[in-house]
Amino acid sequence: MREPSDRDLVRRARRGDREAAAALFRRYWRDAWRAAFAITGRRSLADDVAADGFERAFAALGRFDERRPFGPWLHRIVANRALDVLRAERRVSDEELPDTPDLAPVHASGDRSLLASVAELSLERRVVVVLRYGVGMTPKQIAEALDLPVGTVNSRLARSLEQLRESLEVEHVE
Amino acid sequence: MSSELERRLEGLLAVLPEPDAGAGEEALHRALRALHPAAPARRGLRAAVLMFAATAVLLGIAAGSLAAAGALHVHFGAAKPKPIVARTLQLPSGTAGIAAVVNGRLSVVTKGGFRLQGLPVSAASLSPHALFVAAGIGHSLVAMAPDGHRAWSHPTRGTVVAIAWAPFGNRIAYIVRAPGRLVLRVIWGNGKNDEVIAREVRAVRPSWRADSLAFAYVGAGGKAIVYDLGHRSRSVIAVRAPVTGVAFAPTGDSIAVEQLDGIWVLHQSAAEKIPGHVDAFGWLNGRLADVVPGQNFVLVRLFAPSGASRGSYRQQGVAVTVTPKLVVVRKGRNLVAGRTTLLTVPRGATVRSLEIG
Numbered sequence A: 001m002r003e004p005s006d007r008d009l010v011r012r013a014r015r016g017d018r019e020a021a022a023a024l025f026r027r028y029w030r031d032a033w034r035a036a037f038a039i040t041g042r043r044s045l046a047d048d049v050a051a052d053g054f055e056r057a058f059a060a061l062g063r064f065d066e067r068r069p070f071g072p073w074l075h076r077i078v079a080n081r082a083l084d085v086l087r088a089e090r091r092v093s094d095e096e097l098p099d100t101p102d103l104a105p106v107h108a109s110g111d112r113s114l115l116a117s118v119a120e121l122s123l124e125r126r127v128v129v130v131l132r133y134g135v136g137m138t139p140k141q142i143a144e145a146l147d148l149p150v151g152t153v154n155s156r157l158a159r160s161l162e163q164l165r166e167s168l169e170v171e172h173v174e
Numbered sequence B: 001m002s003s004e005l006e007r008r009l010e011g012l013l014a015v016l017p018e019p020d021a022g023a024g025e026e027a028l029h030r031a032l033r034a035l036h037p038a039a040p041a042r043r044g045l046r047a048a049v050l051m052f053a054a055t056a057v058l059l060g061i062a063a064g065s066l067a068a069a070g071a072l073h074v075h076f077g078a079a080k081p082k083p084i085v086a087r088t089l090q091l092p093s094g095t096a097g098i099a100a101v102v103n104g105r106l107s108v109v110t111k112g113g114f115r116l117q118g119l120p121v122s123a124a125s126l127s128p129h130a131l132f133v134a135a136g137i138g139h140s141l142v143a144m145a146p147d148g149h150r151a152w153s154h155p156t157r158g159t160v161v162a163i164a165w166a167p168f169g170n171r172i173a174y175i176v177r178a179p180g181r182l183v184l185r186v187i188w189g190n191g192k193n194d195e196v197i198a199r200e201v202r203a204v205r206p207s208w209r210a211d212s213l214a215f216a217y218v219g220a221g222g223k224a225i226v227y228d229l230g231h232r233s234r235s236v237i238a239v240r241a242p243v244t245g246v247a248f249a250p251t252g253d254s255i256a257v258e259q260l261d262g263i264w265v266l267h268q269s270a271a272e273k274i275p276g277h278v279d280a281f282g283w284l285n286g287r288l289a290d291v292v293p294g295q296n297f298v299l300v301r302l303f304a305p306s307g308a309s310r311g312s313y314r315q316q317g318v319a320v321t322v323t324p325k326l327v328v329v330r331k332g333r334n335l336v337a338g339r340t341t342l343l344t345v346p347r348g349a350t351v352r353s354l355e356i357g
Helices: A004-015 A018-040 A044-061 A070-092 A112-120 A125-136 A140-145 A149-172 B004-014 B021-034 B043-054 B332-336
Strands: B096-103 B105-110 B113-120 B122-124 B133-139 B141-143 B150-155 B162-167 B171-177 B181-188 B196-200 B214-219 B226-230 B233-236 B245-249 B254-259 B262-267 B270-275 B280-284 B287-291 B299-302 B309-316 B317-324 B327-330 B339-343 B348-356
Touching: A004 A070, A018 A044, A018 A125, A018 B021, A044 A070, A044 B021, A044 B233, A070 A125, A112 A125, A112 B004, A125 A140, A125 A149, A125 B004, A125 B270, A140 A149, A149 B004, B096 B122, B105 B122, B105 B133, B113 B133, B113 B181, B113 B299, B122 B162, B133 B171, B141 B162, B141 B171, B150 B162, B150 B287, B171 B214, B196 B226, B226 B254, B245 B280, B262 B287, B287 B317, B299 B332
Parallel strands: B280 B317
Antiparallel strands: B096 B105, B105 B113, B122 B133, B133 B141, B141 B150, B162 B171, B171 B181, B181 B196, B214 B226, B226 B233, B245 B254, B254 B262, B262 B270, B280 B287, B287 B299, B299 B309, B317 B327, B327 B339, B339 B348
């Protein structure tokens, strides 16, 4: 039997169909959580951020324009929530907070030099890199998600790649 | 065209870790609670309804010592404030006030009438007899008289996400967001002697035992834990994680522990599970009440502390909070009109409509 489309599930969920809502959740939870993790770099924060994102998305499902894809809309909520949480942390603490994610332990066997370089990107750049290469969103979708001009997204992506290249080159020299 | 670096990035981010199953279950539970059926209405009206839903009107109803007299108007978002219209309420006796956090704004009602309105807070809890309200304001825990006069303020260095004032008023348990985790702390009712109880917990409101000597909370692993202040000891409640809510009975030491698929009632060494996904639960006039969601109604079920059924009733509505004296229902049609209805039990007699927005 064919899987119901996102649009079908959204329609049913808007009418209060919990099964449809749960199906929608299961379809997107993993991606939403991984996006949250990639932005925040911490499991506990990713749990909170992704859960908050879904909670907000479901509460606002009636406002969602069914003609648009659900995934990017959800990712927008999750990404913005992650940014809010990280920015709030920076405001809260008197100490130097871990602005960069602690991703290395979970990537012991991965591309560690690249990972370290990604972790060194500023929050704003890291988010667009994660959404582009981790979640697979287009620059236009990212622009919609973060409420930025497409040009700004492209520019941040380009600068991020440039920074990453430089960082990796330095590493090779060393 | 994809560069080598971009391919490496895609490969890198493709091996991000997987979420824990427990976190997913808990998140699903929370998300389903936030789901509200849209009223079959015009687009503008529907938008208004979901604006209302998004603000999660009742999520912040302070579940402490609630019930009330007075009048309460709660305003949303950018809506222009409406003048306060005091009304006389016919509410259960033996109650002193209501504290409601709506869309991040606190309203307090006491027997003397409407008090605070629209104060931005992150969480709130009334003291016994509604003499004070403790609220998270900015990065502080603040105790105020219901008229807003500050009794004391304690810096928390983070947002307070949950507060529970002990029944005797002598202590306050609260959870504050620290970088990367949530910390459980207890402070005396006079704002002194703040201490850390647990360095990592879940964002579940603690619940005090009736004697104010112990309280329950949910640890980082999702287990329900009772912390005994007298003995400085903690005991884990033998209920499978993740626990999503805890509620001590207002008398005795019975406790209800919510899981994703039901509620355990622990009473005098016996444990009884009440199955079902619920929107809300709590102790209501000495009975355990849970609220099972339906399409356009809720089923309020009542149980004795032993877990024995004590009847149920249906009520039109879409979301509920259970307080010691009231069940709060957000009604579908009234939702469109921007109203929330407070109900007493038994049998769902309407007590009060709150005008919202």
